[in-house]
Amino acid sequence: xxxxIDILESKFGxxxxxxxxWDACVVVPKEYLHxxxxxxxxxxxxxxxxxxxxxxxxxxxxxxxxxxRFAISYAFKCTKKPGSRVxxxxxxxxxxxxxxxxxxxxASANWLEREVYDQxxxxxxxxxxxxxxxxxxxxxxxPLRKDYPAQKRxxxxxxxxxxxxxxxxxxxxxxxxxQRSKEIMPVEEEYLEGSIRE
Amino acid sequence: MSNExxxxxxxxxxxxxxxxxxxxxxxxxxxxxxxxxxxEFMSTEVGRYDLSRIGSEYVRFTPRQSDVLLVAGTISYKxxxxxxxxxxxxxxxxxxxxxxxxxxxxxxxxxxCTVPGIDHIIPVDVxxxxxxxxxxxxxxxxxxxxxxxxxxxxxxxxxxxxxxxxEMIKAKTEQAKAEAREFAREKTAELKEFVAEKEQELxxxxxxxxx
Amino acid sequence: xIVLDPNGEKVNLMALNVGPTHPATHHCVRxxxxxxxxxxxxxxxEIGFMHRGFEKMVERGTWQxxxxxxxxxxxxxxxMNNIAFCRAVENMYGIEIPERTKVLRVIVNELSRINDHFxxxxxxxxxxxGTTPFMYAFNPREEIMLIxxxxxxxxxxxxxxxxxxxxxxxxDGFEDDVLAACKSVEKALKDLHACLDxxxxxxxxxxxxxxxxxxxxxxYGWTGPCLRATGVESDLRKDEPYYDYETYDWEVVVGTQGDxxxxxxxxxxxxxxxxxxxxxxxxRLAPGPVDIVDPRIRVPAHKLAYxxxxxxxxxxxxxxxxxxxxxxxxxxxxxxxNGELGFTIVSDGSGHPYRIKVRSPSFAHVSAFNxxxxxxxxxxxxxxxxxxxxxxxxxxx
Numbered sequence: 001x002x003x004x005i006d007i008l009e010s011k012f013g014x015x016x017x018x019x020x021x022w023d024a025c026v027v028v029p030k031e032y033l034h035x036x037x038x039x040x041x042x043x044x045x046x047x048x049x050x051x052x053x054x055x056x057x058x059x060x061x062x063x064x065x066x067x068x069r070f071a072i073s074y075a076f077k078c079t080k081k082p083g084s085r086v087x088x089x090x091x092x093x094x095x096x097x098x099x100x101x102x103x104x105x106x107a108s109a110n111w112l113e114r115e116v117y118d119q120x121x122x123x124x125x126x127x128x129x130x131x132x133x134x135x136x137x138x139x140x141x142x143p144l145r146k147d148y149p150a151q152k153r154x155x156x157x158x159x160x161x162x163x164x165x166x167x168x169x170x171x172x173x174x175x176x177x178x179q180r181s182k183e184i185m186p187v188e189e190e191y192l193e194g195s196i197r198e
Numbered sequence: 199m200s201n202e203x204x205x206x207x208x209x210x211x212x213x214x215x216x217x218x219x220x221x222x223x224x225x226x227x228x229x230x231x232x233x234x235x236x237x238e239f240m241s242t243e244v245g246r247y248d249l250s251r252i253g254s255e256y257v258r259f260t261p262r263q264s265d266v267l268l269v270a271g272t273i274s275y276k277x278x279x280x281x282x283x284x285x286x287x288x289x290x291x292x293x294x295x296x297x298x299x300x301x302x303x304x305x306x307x308x309x310x311c312t313v314p315g316i317d318h319i320i321p322v323d324v325x326x327x328x329x330x331x332x333x334x335x336x337x338x339x340x341x342x343x344x345x346x347x348x349x350x351x352x353x354x355x356x357x358x359x360x361x362x363x364x365e366m367i368k369a370k371t372e373q374a375k376a377e378a379r380e381f382a383r384e385k386t387a388e389l390k391e392f393v394a395e396k397e398q399e400l401x402x403x404x405x406x407x408x409x
Numbered sequence: 410x411i412v413l414d415p416n417g418e419k420v421n422l423m424a425l426n427v428g429p430t431h432p433a434t435h436h437c438v439r440x441x442x443x444x445x446x447x448x449x450x451x452x453x454x455e456i457g458f459m460h461r462g463f464e465k466m467v468e469r470g471t472w473q474x475x476x477x478x479x480x481x482x483x484x485x486x487x488x489m490n491n492i493a494f495c496r497a498v499e500n501m502y503g504i505e506i507p508e509r510t511k512v513l514r515v516i517v518n519e520l521s522r523i524n525d526h527f528x529x530x531x532x533x534x535x536x537x538x539g540t541t542p543f544m545y546a547f548n549p550r551e552e553i554m555l556i557x558x559x560x561x562x563x564x565x566x567x568x569x570x571x572x573x574x575x576x577x578x579x580x581d582g583f584e585d586d587v588l589a590a591c592k593s594v595e596k597a598l599k600d601l602h603a604c605l606d607x608x609x610x611x612x613x614x615x616x617x618x619x620x621x622x623x624x625x626x627x628x629y630g631w632t633g634p635c636l637r638a639t640g641v642e643s644d645l646r647k648d649e650p651y652y653d654y655e656t657y658d659w660e661v662v663v664g665t666q667g668d669x670x671x672x673x674x675x676x677x678x679x680x681x682x683x684x685x686x687x688x689x690x691x692x693r694l695a696p697g698p699v700d701i702v703d704p705r706i707r708v709p710a711h712k713l714a715y716x717x718x719x720x721x722x723x724x725x726x727x728x729x730x731x732x733x734x735x736x737x738x739x740x741x742x743x744x745x746x747n748g749e750l751g752f753t754i755v756s757d758g759s760g761h762p763y764r765i766k767v768r769s770p771s772f773a774h775v776s777a778f779n780x781x782x783x784x785x786x787x788x789x790x791x792x793x794x795x796x797x798x799x800x801x802x803x804x805x806x
Contacts, residue, residue, distance in 0.1 A: 020738050022739045023740055052768055057738075058764070063758075073753055075751065111772065135276070174414070175412040176413040181423075231436065244543065246551045259431075276458050277436070330565050332564065
């Protein structure tokens, strides 16, 4: 693992993370994230072909923390070389919540980034479909942030429509919508009557 | 007809008994099983704890064909409108069992996404505790539900339901009767006039022939 | 809706909501599919119906209080999640658990894996329409759950592992019960294979359905039996062994096609391998302590607390303030029934976890669902979904 960290340290302005005492982790500046991940994936000596996890971290109430408030920890694994793992960390400040996306490199990044957006509010620029995934569509706020009270509940009045996303997927596959069905209208009042409202 | 149910007699109580006997011994559940309690419910369905011995021969995963909505598992706010719709789509008679701690009260998930008990959304008949509820506890709940159903009165329920309609029908019949009486009175008055006219004509003719 | 397909022809598509209230989806996945007749042309799926806030809930308790929450992640094999979490924290401490604990944890792991695979396979067959394999598969589960009841006190979500050991030692007669359960498992496997291996309907419905290539699966982050069904030999128990898994004599089960049939057959074969491991592990079970002796990590036993002042204080502080896990960040993964269950743990040195992120295997599997079903008929899509073994507790946490 040392070699991987050394190689990453020499490129992309990466630094070893002191907090990671039991596994290999480097902190990469946001701007070089995409290049670093591409390097990890495509370089013949690296070949980290699986993105396992994106963990968002909010350091608001961390004792003695200096620096940006948020961090994302990317965990990679190489299936061809068993035991080969590395983690990449990106620090994101509250003022600029944008992070470049890596959905073009790994298909798992799609949903993982959506989850980090849902729970923390970090925006991934270039993501094809950035919307909430775990919380419902009318949720306001980002619940895993340390300043969101755990018991603050939000009722949902009606389920997600999803037709616009379906049309987008059809268009991605090469279909062109010519005419919409007459029954599909924006959510109507009577549909709401059978649901709960608070 | 509403009078019959208010004063129960042998026939209505026998009918109630028959209907309740049918209902209690063939409760078909609709397992709305989202989480761990659903796995325990699956254990209740098969082999050792056999659910079909109390009448729930096969679980119907559709609200239209089932009697008991069995909510087994945590309900989140995303799932809540769907649960309400399922409850509304069920045909009467219907009952609801809240299985497990999460369905009864939210469980130990006291947070932003869990509904603190499904009785915030739909009316519940029986609550089962446990995390997850043991199959024996589930049977206890089914027996409690059966006891509850036995105390129901089909005729009274029917009377309640049709009470408004019956009153409307009564009012309408009264009105119709009154109208008919009015009509009859008019007609008799007309007839009397007609008969009186005819009489006068005959009298005139008789006088003419006399002279 | 009327669309023009890539060739320029007009096609009339219907948008059908295969909603969460579908028996095959177990109330947790919703698919909005654009159908051309019976074939799904495009689909968009939605999860989050069982989001319970695991990650927010664990931040308000102590480290030991996380263990019941981990139970409910993959509730079909609850103790594997406990052991995975405890292993991560024990690695952070750098402690070595006693031999007997290792062997017991291996036995419990493998029996839980058998439980999970049986549920997945049974639910899959029920969704395809057959109720008999469902009944066959649940029989050995009852025997194993009886063992759990005697061992831990609960049938399904038993929080058995503790950081630094186990809740308590096994009972007298544990070995005989486990051997009897193994026999029952093998009998059920025989019955299931007899039902399915040459069943025309089952083969027609699952062979060639829901295929995915190994590269695409790796890109989606698939792990566990679903990845092994595509032909990739990747098992954390062999790649990064823990608890002496490399010293047992067993093999990694790998499929060939990556279709729904392979995913189910791989699980059935893995049950056999797990039974092998359990039998070998039972022979290694030697008397000894089950917890490490360190009151800062593993709370002293109840009896000692009544006699010894230090034990009482240790117990009080452990339970009230929580054990102090060293400060730092760590990602640790274990091979659970569904795949690689990983915990990214951020500790600030206090008794309360700062952040625990669960890397759930089902999340990665289900993210590929709409790609898997595009081009299949609606019935085929319901044949691929159970093979992914999506457990809502894990999927939405």
